[in-house]
Amino acid sequence: EEEEDAQSNADSTSPLPGSSPRRWHLLQFLDGKTVWGFRFELFILALIVLSVTYAVVSTIPSVGEPSSLQFCEGVVVVIFTLEWIARLFAIVESHEYAEYNYPRLVYIVSFYSVIDLLAILPWYLQYIFSGTGFGSWMDDHDKELRMFRMLRLFKLDKYVPSISLIDDAFRKKAYPLRITGFVAAVFWIIFASLLYLTEKDDMACTVTAAEQGYPESDDDWDKLFNKATNKWLWNAPDVHCAPNALQSTRFQNVPNAMTFTMYLITGDYPLTDFSFWGKAVNFFMILFAVSVVAIPSGLLAGGFQEVIEETAEHQAEREARKKLKKEPIAEDKPKPSGSEFQKTIYQFINGRAGFWSRFFHYFIAALIVLNVVSVILESEDSIRNATGMSTFFDTFEWISVVIFTVEFCLRLYSAVQDPRADYTMVGYMTSFFGIVDLLAIVPFFIEEILNVSGVSFNAMAFRVFRVFRILLLEHFTEAFTLLDDAFVSCKQTMAATGLLALVIWVGCATLFYIFEANNDNPDYVDAFSTIPKSMYYVAVFLGGEWAKTDFTIPGKFVAQFLALCGIALYAIPIGAFFEAFGDLMGVSDDDEDDDEEEEEAEEALEEEGQEANPVCQEV
Numbered sequence: 001e002e003e004e005d006a007q008s009n010a011d012s013t014s015p016l017p018g019s020s021p022r023r024w025h026l027l028q029f030l031d032g033k034t035v036w037g038f039r040f041e042l043f044i045l046a047l048i049v050l051s052v053t054y055a056v057v058s059t060i061p062s063v064g065e066p067s068s069l070q071f072c073e074g075v076v077v078v079i080f081t082l083e084w085i086a087r088l089f090a091i092v093e094s095h096e097y098a099e100y101n102y103p104r105l106v107y108i109v110s111f112y113s114v115i116d117l118l119a120i121l122p123w124y125l126q127y128i129f130s131g132t133g134f135g136s137w138m139d140d141h142d143k144e145l146r147m148f149r150m151l152r153l154f155k156l157d158k159y160v161p162s163i164s165l166i167d168d169a170f171r172k173k174a175y176p177l178r179i180t181g182f183v184a185a186v187f188w189i190i191f192a193s194l195l196y197l198t199e200k201d202d203m204a205c206t207v208t209a210a211e212q213g214y215p216e217s218d219d220d221w222d223k224l225f226n227k228a229t230n231k232w233l234w235n236a237p238d239v240h241c242a243p244n245a246l247q248s249t250r251f252q253n254v255p256n257a258m259t260f261t262m263y264l265i266t267g268d269y270p271l272t273d274f275s276f277w278g279k280a281v282n283f284f285m286i287l288f289a290v291s292v293v294a295i296p297s298g299l300l301a302g303g304f305q306e307v308i309e310e311t312a313e314h315q316a317e318r319e320a321r322k323k324l325k326k327e328p329i330a331e332d333k334p335k336p337s338g339s340e341f342q343k344t345i346y347q348f349i350n351g352r353a354g355f356w357s358r359f360f361h362y363f364i365a366a367l368i369v370l371n372v373v374s375v376i377l378e379s380e381d382s383i384r385n386a387t388g389m390s391t392f393f394d395t396f397e398w399i400s401v402v403i404f405t406v407e408f409c410l411r412l413y414s415a416v417q418d419p420r421a422d423y424t425m426v427g428y429m430t431s432f433f434g435i436v437d438l439l440a441i442v443p444f445f446i447e448e449i450l451n452v453s454g455v456s457f458n459a460m461a462f463r464v465f466r467v468f469r470i471l472l473l474e475h476f477t478e479a480f481t482l483l484d485d486a487f488v489s490c491k492q493t494m495a496a497t498g499l500l501a502l503v504i505w506v507g508c509a510t511l512f513y514i515f516e517a518n519n520d521n522p523d524y525v526d527a528f529s530t531i532p533k534s535m536y537y538v539a540v541f542l543g544g545e546w547a548k549t550d551f552t553i554p555g556k557f558v559a560q561f562l563a564l565c566g567i568a569l570y571a572i573p574i575g576a577f578f579e580a581f582g583d584l585m586g587v588s589d590d591d592e593d594d595d596e597e598e599e600e601a602e603e604a605l606e607e608e609g610q611e612a613n614p615v616c617q618e619v
Contacts (some may be wrong), residue, residue, distance in 0.1 A: 338416035345415035
């Protein structure tokens with residue numbers, strides 16, 4: 001393995017025989033293997049994020065596409081074009097394409113090249129064919145064409161591999177996926193057919209016209225229909241039922257029933273008004289099908305997780321081997337410093353110096369809780385305006401700030417004894433604990449300075465900041481510290497799967513934005529009228545809750561993808577994070593148990609009048 005790694009590293013960092021130095025250095029620059037190349041990569045990453053954000057925000061009517069942003073979009077397209085041309089010019093020096101006779105042609109039809117072209121070509125075509133028949137067609141479909149900008153998200157896979165790992169996950173779990181996928185598909189079709197048979201004549205209305213904002217009288221309904229764009233070709237017998245809200249409409253055929261069965265079979269039940277036999281079908285579907293259908297999604301998510309972990313382990317092994325080849329450098333670890341008085345202060349404020357120390361420790365904890373309760377009560381007008389309550393809240397705030405300020409000064413003074421601050425005052429000021437301690441008192445002093453200066457402001461805005469004092473409880477329980485450690489331990493998995501989740505989220509939101517504009521139900525059109533609104537509902541769907549179900553035919557395909565694959569893949573980063581958090585909690589509990597056992601052993605020895613010998617201390 002070491003020889004193979006050394007050979008691969010030598011191949012990737014050395015030019016091909018007879019190569020052009022100019023093209024070779026350009027390729028190294030584009031791949032981020034030089035100092036300026038790395039900076040250029042960061043610049044391209046920033047452009048991708050900004051251009052996708054612009055594409056999302058531009059769908060909001062109040063924002064639109066002003067000329068200044070259109071100009072910026074043109075500059076971004078030109079930069080991406082130059083990057084694509086430069087890579088096409090230098091790709092002949094790549095070891096990956098060295099085996100091909102026509103490396104540039106192979107690169108043009110590669111995945112990343114096609115994504116680059118689809119992201120930039122619509123802008124050029126719209127500019128070149130402006131004023132022609134083809135240009136008019138492009139103007140009519142501007143909404144769909146502008147969404148090609150979202151494909152730029154796939155460019156991020158060059159820098160944070162995630163989408164390219166899906167193929168590895170499928171191959172890793174190919175056999176069990178085929179078996180369980182077939183069984184799940186059989187259950188899906190069977191139960192969709194049964195629900196079609198039981199619900200095709202069910203006239204139950206799940207959403208009334210009044211609930212959707214429709215008029216209740218027939219005359220008003222006719223007027224509304226006459227003002228519409230003649231898209232509501234709806235023949236429901238009950239005029240007071242919202243479009244597509246009848247069970248008989250939802251399950252009018254098996255393909256239609258399959259979409260709604262997919263929602264139900266994943267465990268969520270947005271529809272419950274079934275007939276007697278429909279409820280019986282759902283009973284057996286909950287017993288058997290829900291667990292079986294979840295297996296393929298779980299296998300795919302598990303395979304993806306395994307691929308990421310194997311890649312991370314292989315990379316860690318290679319880095320470890322590289323470190324072994326280098327001479328070890330002695331690192332000076334930070335150590336406690338300062339006077340004995342600073343050590344005493346540190347032990348006192350952390351409850352480690354006797355009764356009064358523990359009393360102060362728990363008094364601060366109680367004061368934090370009382371401050372949060374005070375903020376909550378003060379937000380109620382009837383309590384705040386009661387006689388004497390305003391003076392009480394102000395006095396209590398003054399006392400609290402004085403105590404918190406004294407505590408902050410003591411913690412800053414004794415930071416040279418605090419390992420969480422790397423035994424320095426600067427480390428404490430820049431740590432999570434120091435920032436939280438500052439946020440607990442700074443808003444109060446800013447408020448008082450503004451009062452003295454005669455500046456008019458909304459005092460409630462500063463008072464609400466007091467609720468963040470609940471973060472001071474981190475001194476008593478290491479909740480956020482453990483969360484940070486969990487994030488660091490699984491950051492590679494979070495980076496890869498986080499990008500995949502982002503692509504699924506934004507991509508599906510964009511598709512709903514395009515497809516649901518033609519939905520007969522105006523409530524759905526408004527829900528997906530902009531990409532930010534669509535992103536909200538897709539986030540709800542990815543959480544496993546189907547707040548909307550009556551989509552158009554293309555929207556149903558997007559919903560089925562989310563139910564089949566999207567939810568499982570989207571859940572990977574969340575699952576990885578909480579798995580790491582659970583592992584850390586287990587380690588933390590073990591450490592606490594060891595500390596408690598050691599303290600009990602020492603106390604027992606002291607009571608017996610014996611000194612703890614080294615062997616006992618070690619035990």
